[in-house]
Amino acid sequence: MTASEQADGQTQRWVLQFCHGYDGPFLDCARQYAVLFKGTPYKVCTVYLTGKPSEEVERGSASDEVIFLGYSSAQVRGLKLGAIRDFRRIVASRDFALCIAHRFKPIYVALLGSSLPVIGVHHAFGDYKRRSRQLFANFFRKRLMLLGVSNAVRDDMRSCLPDWPAERIETLYNRIDVEAVQAEQVAREAARKHLGLPQDAWVVGNVGRLHPDKDQATLIRGFARALPQLPAGSLLAIMGSGRLESALKALAAELGVDDAVRFLGQVPNGRGYFKAFDVFALTSDHEPFGMVLLEAMAAGVPVLATDCGGAREVVEAASCRFPLGDHDMLAQRLIHCSDAEFLSELDNLQRRFSDLAVKETFWQLSMPSRLKQCF
Structure with missing residues (x-):
């Protein structure tokens, strides 16, 4: 990173999007969340925990910056200490307002590797069935908001985390351009x-x-x-x-x-x-x-x-x-x-289910609405 980029990073507000990988539908998931900030004062830095660098993925991410950490699936089992260190380094390089993390492993790394507010996006059922994950989410719930890609996924999470306020576990539908x-x-x-x-x-x-x-x-x-x-x-x-x-x-x-x-x-x-x-x-x-x-x-x-x-x-x-x-x-x-x-x-x-329709819904949610007040 050049000195001018570092200076810009200290004055420009950023959103950090953290993805497990870009296989299958998850590249478009990254695009979906990056375009939520199009036309706002925030820039988006998308980080992929796994996967090799790819110009095609960079283009498809619709982000201002894309970082590939390059871990293999085997390397991010267990405590993920290396990923946490890398995440801390990235957080220190920009003035990030919040992190949007897709799936549980990136949520885990984001919460342990920073003090940022985290929006955790879940794309499947059963992510909080395990008692250990329930305890983890409860410990960090003051700065964690959860989104399900459908009401069915949202309700599955609410049943696993019954003490959470409803506005902390919401739905944001998948969408397409x-x-x-x-x-x-x-x-x-x-x-x-x-x-x-x-x-x-x-x-x-x-x-x-x-x-x-x-x-x-x-x-x-x-x-x-x-x-x-x-x-x-x-x-x-x-x-x-x-x-x-x-x-x-x-x-x-x-x-x-x-x-x-x-x-x-x-x-x-x-x-x-x-x-x-x-x-x-x-x-x-x-x-x-x-x-x-x-x-x-x-x-x-x-x-x-x-x-x-x-x-x-x-x-x-x-x-x-x-x-x-x-x-x-x-x-x-x-x-x-x-x-x-x-x-x-x-x-x-x-x-x-269009980008525009879901963008309007996103900015009405509790955590994003606080960002919007800073515009």
Whole structure:
């Protein structure tokens, strides 16, 4: 760091964003929180605990500065003393107003490595089920605020920390840059050509790891049950890979629909091809949120989802949800989708899950509102 940068760091107020890594959806999570401060007096420094330096990640982080600590997952087990020392050094280099930390390990390091107020963002269920984590959070709760990516995640944390005031455990939904996502999405014909899908088929789409949590078995059973009443030549296209691939292919064969189920494998930039689908179905078991639903909405594709976890908060219409594991109800929903005109979800997307909409919610929360008073 140059002398002029050091001088600037002493006069400019900063927000420190601390992320475990940038794999999968977490790079966009960093972007989501960095853009909350766009147009404010605060600059954002994003720090990645794990992962090698990457120019692509720097660009995707939408931050004024990006730092890669370069630890491996093995190195941040246990007490994480090296990470705490590095974090203290970073905190000393800038006038930071607060830290936004994603997931428990960065929250742990941020609280032990600084005296900053910390907003802890949680993306999954069960993070405070352990007694040791409850004790840790309770010890630091005067300068810790917790955010869940859905009301379902928020309520899970509130049940584990019952003595916390409600305003210290709140919801801030995941969101997307709608225009940027739409700009990546290719037209229907080109998307189908890229994925090897017939241009004239009615296609049910699904994206996710082939893992028990995603419950594609229910999806295949529901599709098989609905298939005789779906348009001729209908297909189920599953984008993703995982340990259940062989079992799911065997299930499709057992149900006699293996010719109508396409396993597309891992598709780079998969959200760019969502316009290939006529309907998108998410069968996940207690999805904390369901970012793929937003990406399908951005493509103008009708969505169906399980009536549990965060997905029920994303999909407003009860007629577009079905009970977890209920392949009969899913079949009914698919048949209805194939024979009905659906309204676009773009209005819901812009109103509730766009960068602008969530930014307004963020600045109304207790800890950020105190920052806003300093503008």
